[in-house]
């Protein structure tokens with residue numbers, strides 16, 4: 001390795017086509033939720049095998065919208081994994097309900113099914129499994145464990161991913177996706193809810209739009225300008241702009257190509273890194289079509305030549321950006337203090353927080369970038 005590189009952990013795949021897509025809404029003057037969002041929703045629903053897709057401002061607001069539409073509130077409990085992005089738990093608190101953490105399996109980074117069973121009470125109103133890094137949670141096992149409790153998918157990382165041949169977002173009562181630039185397709189910020197439930201979709205569309213039961217679009221196009229919407233529900237403004245919708249449409253067309261490329265390079269990493277005894281590469285089986293939002297390894301510090309953090313510093317000095325997979329939410333200040341939680345309460349999440357290592361994986365990387373990352377890691381052996 002002679003030449004020094006700078007390889008970011010993630011970069012969005014946007015360019016000329018997204019730039020051109022912005023022209024139409026900007027010239028037409030229809031800037032907020034309108035025809036582009038409607039088209040993006042229709043295409044997204046089709047790609048994920050669901051009847052309805054409802055665009056929002058983020059995955060976080062999508063999750064909040066779902067829980068609100070399910071009437072989850074004070075006194076209710078929602079089970080969430082202890083290892084996830086913080087907003088999976090935050091949205092439960094936004095509703096005035098209580099997040100009940102369950103531990104994760106450090107082999108999959110997802111909810112450990114045997115840890116969910118003893119968290120279910122008569123107050124449990126939903127389980128919120130996360131398809132972390134693009135690998136779906138074991139949804140059938142959860143459905144079997146809790147047949148009468150709605151499963152809400154945090155599919156932030158799972159655009160285009162599948163489980164036993166079924167798309168993420170079609171596996172529970174509703175799913176929530178993110179279009180933050182760290183995810184495989186992006187609209188800058190943005191989110192999408194998917195569901196097959198007609199009544200839930202209607203409710204979510206109303207709550208997304210201030211609780212108004214006639215959309216702005218209908219009001220503009222309809223023949224009865226004197227009709228004002230009714231406001232029978234407490235709503236929010238969670239509408240996506242048509243600028244984002246236009247970009248999302250282009251990004252969605254690229255999704256399968258982007259995922260295929262990510263899959264090939266994830267396989268390359270797994271092949272090349274298999275000889276490193278202290279590094280466990282992501283586990284995938286036939287049943288899971290991985291979304292590869294991130295390529296997250298687990299460092300076995302009992303046999304590793306140095307601690308994970310020291311490895312991350314070394315890799316950074318070589319210009320290779322890495323990150324911990326995500327957080328153990330029960331160790332974050334707000335949750336630790338408010339709920340009196342200790343690291344050992346969720347040992348799987350604690351270990352994932354300490355020992356996961358996300359390597360750069362994105363669609364702006366070249367073949368030689370991937371070789372460079374592998375060579376840098378092998379220098380650590």
Ligand SMILES: *Cc1c(COP(=O)(O)O)cnc(C)c1O
Nearest residue numbers: 058059060085087156178179180
């Ligand atoms: C990124 C992410 C979110 C938040 O998505 P936003 O669109 O930024 O709100 C939620 N959950 C998980 C698992 C994520 O990775």
